Every structure is written in C-alpha cells, then in structure tokens.
Amino acid sequence: MIEPLHSLAFSIQANPGVYAVLLGSGVSRSARIPTGWEITLDFVRKLAEVCDEPCQPDPATWYREKYGKEPDYSDLLDALAKTPAERQQLLRGYIEPTEEERAEGIKAPTAAHQAIAGLAATGHIRVIITTNFDRLMETALADVGIVPTVLSSEDHVHGAMPLIHTQCCVFKVHGDYLDTRIRNTPSELESYPSEFDSLLDRIFDEFGLIVCGWSAEWDTALRQVIERSVSRRFSHFWALVGEPGNAAKRLIEHRQAQTIRIGGADSFFSELTRLVEALNQFSRPHPLSTEAAVASLKGYLAETKHRIRLADLINNEVERVIEATSGPAFATQNCPALDTNTFTARVRAYEAACETLLAMAAVGGYWVEDWHYAIWQNALVRLATYRIDSGYVVWVELQRYPATLLFYALGLGAIEAGERGFLFLNQLFRTLIHREHREDKTAVELLPALCLFQNGTGAAKLLEGMSNRYFPLNDWMHNLLRHRYRHAIPSIARFSYAFDRLEVLMALGYNYNDNNSKDWYWVPLGCYAYNHDNRTRIFNEIRESISSQGNESIYIKSGIFGSSAEDCAKIMEDFKSWVNERSGKFW
Known part of the structure; x- marks a missing residue:
C-alpha cells in the first residue's frame, strides 16, 4: 500500500494551496515554549508566593480551595500585572528567548515551523490554524519573506480579507500571548465567538487538513467545528507520535482521516517538504x-x-x-x-x-x-x-x-x-x-x-x-x-x-x-x-x-x-x- 505520507505529499504538490494545517502545542514543544496551562499554573505559583502560602504539589487545587473557582489565565494575569506594559513584560519571559536561550536555539522556530513556512512560500500551504499563542509560526514565515494575515480575535476575523486573497493566514484560535483574551481554561475552550465558528466552518469545508501536535482532548469548541463538518472534497491527514486519545479517534473516524505515524513534528514536516520538493522536480x-x-x-x-x-x-x-x-x-x-x-x-x-x-x-x-x-x-x-x-x-x-x-x-x-x-x-x-x-x-x-x-x-x-x-x-x-x-x-x-x-x-x-x-x-x-x-x-x-x-x-x-x-x-x-x-x- 502507498504510505500515507507519500499520499499526502502527492496531494499537496498536485493541489497547491488547498491544504490547511492544524497545529497543536506538540509542534512548539521542541522549542521549549510552555503551554497556556503551564503558564497559568506558574502564575498560580507566583500568586501563592505573594500570599506566602505553599501551593505544591498541586497549584490548581490550592487555587480552587482558596478562591473557589478554576485558575483563569486572564484573572491571574490581571492580578499579577495591572497595566498592558506590565503584562507584556511578564509574558515575554515565558515566550521570548533570553540572549542565552537565543544562543542555544531555545524558544526559536523549530524545524517544523521552518518547513511549514517553506511550503507557504512556495504556495503549497495557505492556511495555518494553531492553538498555540506563541509567535514562532509568524517568525518562521517572516524569515522566508512572508507577512501573514494573523487572526487572533473576533475583530480580526470580522475585518479579515477573504482567504483566497491572502498569501498566508495564521488563525490563532486560542489567541495571542500579548492579548489577555487568550483562551486557556476548560470553560474558555467550550465555545468560540460566532466569527470564529463561521470562518472555521468555511476552512474545514473548503480545505483539506493536516493535523499535527494536537490531542483534541481539551479543545471542545474546535472538536465541535470539525464534528459538524461533512465535506470530503479534500483528504484529511492526522500525524501521530503515539496512540490517539478517544477524542482524536472519534474525529479521525468522522473525517475518515489517514493517520501518519511520526517520530515528531520536526521530522514529519521536514520530510514532507523534501518529498514535495522532489515531486516538483519530477513535474x-x-x-x-x-x-x-x-x-x-x-x-x-x-x-x-x-x-x-x-x-x-x-x-x-x-x-x-x-x-x-x-x-x-x-x-x-x-x-x-x-x-x-x-x-x-x-x-x-x-x-x-x-x-x-x-x-x-x-x-x-x-x-x-x-x-x-x-x-x-x-x-x-x-x-x-x-x-x-x-x-x-x-x-x-x-x-x-x-x-x-x-x-x-x-x-x-x-x-x-x-x-x-x-x-x-x-x-x-x-x-x-x-x-x-x-x-x-x-x-x-x-x-x-x-x-x-x-x-x-x-x-x-x-x-x-x-x-x-x-x-x-x-x-x-x-x-x-x-x-x-x-x-x-x-x-x-x-x-x-x-x-x-x-x-x-x-x-x-x-x-x-x-x-x-x-x-x-x-x-x-x-x-x-x-x-x-x-x-x-x-x-x-x-x-x-x-x-x-x-x-x-x-x-x-x-x-x-x-x-x-x-x-x-x-x-x-x-x-x-x-x-x-x-x-x-x-x-
């Protein structure tokens, strides 16, 4: 049988611009960027330190018991930093590299980000959906000369140019790290603004999909968008490091997606790019x-x-x-x-x-x-x-x-x-x-x-x-x-x-x-x-x-x-x- 990776390479090369990429936190993992939840828990630790109370080994439980609610990214950020300038400075430490980290290649675009940017530069990828709120994807695109259309809030989506008229669109469905409207907690991930739902419905109807680094376990609203999509005009591919969880299994079955076993996002996208380039030569x-x-x-x-x-x-x-x-x-x-x-x-x-x-x-x-x-x-x-x-x-x-x-x-x-x-x-x-x-x-x-x-x-x-x-x-x-x-x-x-x-x-x-x-x-x-x-x-x-x-x-x-x-x-x-x-x- 033809390997799913080979099938994907053929599809991308033959249909430039018709595949969207859905990236989860696994794609940024090798860059050592913390997830939204990891940042929230670190906020809790800082708050506990300010309160002079121990919160280990379970900061989330300490927060629930003390404040009677789930840890919330926006609430905590507002409590720890009162002005936009202070919030930006606080968040930069999590997302932006120090000089030492930059020298070691930490918190920089990974091989996966660079490969995706290369596919965007040649017109093979036009839409990138990400649950990550870092800016590694935008940085990688800038490195190849692309200034993408970045959508991370309702007002962005409302005024956005139609996707067909953009060279590359990065849709950050959980927000951007410098915007306090970031979606992080289970309640925040249960639903999206109507503007997000409408655009995602169009993307999943009109584009093929390549999923990588996304477990589907916590993102209820994103799962619901995929579940209600019935179009099969282009194939869906799901890259997996291990066995998929129950939520991912349901989506794979619903979309009749082809699964691709990978060692990691970096090796997957690098090899995919190599195959597409080889097919271009054979064209x-x-x-x-x-x-x-x-x-x-x-x-x-x-x-x-x-x-x-x-x-x-x-x-x-x-x-x-x-x-x-x-x-x-x-x-x-x-x-x-x-x-x-x-x-x-x-x-x-x-x-x-x-x-x-x-x-x-x-x-x-x-x-x-x-x-x-x-x-x-x-x-x-x-x-x-x-x-x-x-x-x-x-x-x-x-x-x-x-x-x-x-x-x-x-x-x-x-x-x-x-x-x-x-x-x-x-x-x-x-x-x-x-x-x-x-x-x-x-x-x-x-x-x-x-x-x-x-x-x-x-x-x-x-x-x-x-x-x-x-x-x-x-x-x-x-x-x-x-x-x-x-x-x-x-x-x-x-x-x-x-x-x-x-x-x-x-x-x-x-x-x-x-x-x-x-x-x-x-x-x-x-x-x-x-x-x-x-x-x-x-x-x-x-x-x-x-x-x-x-x-x-x-x-x-x-x-x-x-x-x-x-x-x-x-x-x-x-x-x-x-x-x-x-x-x-x-x-």
Whole structure:
C-alpha cells in the first residue's frame, strides 16, 4: 500500500494551496515554549508566593480551595500585572528567548515551523490554524519573506480579507500571548465567538487538513467545528507520535482521516517538504513529451503548408510556460526573502518550465526559414512581457528569464546555421518588446544576460556557486545550455566558441540598436570578456570576413551591426578597443 505520507505529499504538490494545517502545542514543544496551562499554573505559583502560602504539589487545587473557582489565565494575569506594559513584560519571559536561550536555539522556530513556512512560500500551504499563542509560526514565515494575515480575535476575523486573497493566514484560535483574551481554561475552550465558528466552518469545508501536535482532548469548541463538518472534497491527514486519545479517534473516524505515524513534528514536516520538493522536480516535462514536441516541430519546419501547425505548436508551448510560471511559487509580492537558496530555486523552476521550449528552439534556430521568423518573434514577445509589473524588483525582473533563455537558445542554433541563421539573428535582435508605461525596447537591448537585472550582476551573484563570477548569469546559462546542445554541438570547446560568438554579436547589435551607445559608453559584456582566446579568434574572423568579402560578408548582409563594410570595419575596431580596455581585469 502507498504510505500515507507519500499520499499526502502527492496531494499537496498536485493541489497547491488547498491544504490547511492544524497545529497543536506538540509542534512548539521542541522549542521549549510552555503551554497556556503551564503558564497559568506558574502564575498560580507566583500568586501563592505573594500570599506566602505553599501551593505544591498541586497549584490548581490550592487555587480552587482558596478562591473557589478554576485558575483563569486572564484573572491571574490581571492580578499579577495591572497595566498592558506590565503584562507584556511578564509574558515575554515565558515566550521570548533570553540572549542565552537565543544562543542555544531555545524558544526559536523549530524545524517544523521552518518547513511549514517553506511550503507557504512556495504556495503549497495557505492556511495555518494553531492553538498555540506563541509567535514562532509568524517568525518562521517572516524569515522566508512572508507577512501573514494573523487572526487572533473576533475583530480580526470580522475585518479579515477573504482567504483566497491572502498569501498566508495564521488563525490563532486560542489567541495571542500579548492579548489577555487568550483562551486557556476548560470553560474558555467550550465555545468560540460566532466569527470564529463561521470562518472555521468555511476552512474545514473548503480545505483539506493536516493535523499535527494536537490531542483534541481539551479543545471542545474546535472538536465541535470539525464534528459538524461533512465535506470530503479534500483528504484529511492526522500525524501521530503515539496512540490517539478517544477524542482524536472519534474525529479521525468522522473525517475518515489517514493517520501518519511520526517520530515528531520536526521530522514529519521536514520530510514532507523534501518529498514535495522532489515531486516538483519530477513535474518537469517528461523526456518523451519533449521528444514528441521536437519531433512534431521537425515535421512542420520544412514546408509552408504546415505554417499554422507550427505556429500552434510553438504558441501552445509558450502558453504552457506562462501558465506554469504564473502560480504562487513565482509571486512578486509577499515573497520569500532573497538569498542564494530562494533565488537559485526560482531560477531552476523557470528552467524546468522552459525545458521543452528550449529543446524546440535549439532545433528551430538551426533550421530556421524566413517564414518562421514571425512565429518565433511572437513567442519571444509573449515571454518578455511582464505579467506582473509590481512587487520586489528582482522577482519582477526575473519574469523575463524565460525570454532570455529562448533568446539564447534560438541564437545558438542560428549561429551554427551559418548565413540563413545570421539573417534570422538580425530579425530576432530587432524584435520590439512592448513595455507598459515605459519606452519600448528591442530584444537585443533587453534580453542579453547582463541586461536582465537593472543592477547588472548583483542579483545573479546569488546563484549557487556563482558568487565570485564576473558574469554569473552568463556563466550559469552557458553551463545550462551546454547540456541542451550536447547532441548538436558535442565539443565543449566548440559550444563555448558559439556561445561567445553569439554574445559578441549581441553586444554589437545592442550598440547598433541603442542610439545612446554610439560612442561605446556601455554594451552588455559576456563570457568572451575573459575568454581571451575565443574573443581574439572571433574578432579576427569578423575582421577577415569584412576585409575579404566586403559588402558580401555575412556580417554586412545580415545587418546585425551595420549596413556597409566600411562602417562595420570601424565599428569592429572601436568595439575591440573598448572591450580590450575593460577586459584586462578578467584574465
């Protein structure tokens, strides 16, 4: 039989955002955060000390006998600290770590909190219900760049945005430790405000549920909400360290929940996250589907009668890429904090979505005919247009990465194709990209690797293993596309030469298309800046072609960086001097 944990991982990966998590005190236990009842009993001990009366070994009994009622968190907090500021200071000692505790990792988000935050950052978890009143979950979410909607009182819920419009919601059904309305005693846990009941009814009806660290024994109101829920549209999973109590057994049976035996919350959520990430990797296009797409492409390239089929094939794959990169995992706002892990993961996710399109472009660029131009140009425009133009600037700019990948994949094929390829390169470079509220630019001005980010190489240096590279994204894409072209260009040296040749032509085309660059203030450098032998060979080849063939040279006929041999020869000399002046530091 399939393990329940594996079934859960498949469900989460296939249905991002439809599972809610219900966390009990067991999830915070390894952080050594006391439960609400433990804090209440410590209040009783402090009160007994003030009264100069012994209360051990049973503080709750002492309190009942002395005051004739059950120990109540709110009453005791009010008795021990009269002002809000005093109450906050009193509670911080229980919840917030001291310097020594922080150094030891005590009262800090656990591996479970961090794993759940990671699933929220990728859009797999959207709703977190917790009976805990600490702030470990919110801290873990902040660490990955998420500011959640936190609901801990009736007024919060009453004014809350619909769950579908929130990136992540933390619903603290027992309250927050800095709010005296925390629910703690049996009488307080018997019922919820109507606002809580209504929202919980919706959550349990509309979402699947993952329960961990919650015994269900004491929380009468929460049990009642689950018991009256009859929806089965998504599965329920219940993680258990030992045997469930009677209350949990009834809920498991009522919800037909699958039980998962775990060693602890930390190991459970960490392994669940690992499995979901592995399944995301397996969601790349299957090699057979890529091969089928390339085979279809080859069948349509040769004859104009297949123009419509070719256009449909390429357009459909572009739309698939756009759809695959439009989900929560590619959000530009309320995103994970920018670091090597998050940046590299998102870059790889874009690459995975583009895998089939790049395989098609490698073939299409080499076998290109003039009637193919408009189809590929349209694909480039679609990918280069931002779907979201607001948010964290690096994530916004990274939306153009699939267009940059396509630009290079087509360009490398065209470089290998010779004369017909160079004619295509010129049209590809001049493809006009519309930019909302900004000046339209040509593809060669927007899509070279060094043009992707406004700050040049800064963000790209976050790529794993690229922090010390002069041109990190160029090197990264060289390694990526080298793998894609291993059959068409089996020699590594030949591939590197083709890659450098393409980037040299991009720089020349940039200068030619950008009116502001006529005096060589700036053009996008690339790997050729420190590949001295390749650069020298490329410059000599271009100069020899122009010198010997004049206006019949492919570099002139293509019109990539000029329209006459005389003009192009001067441009090359100027470019050579400019590059050599700047590339001395690279080799």
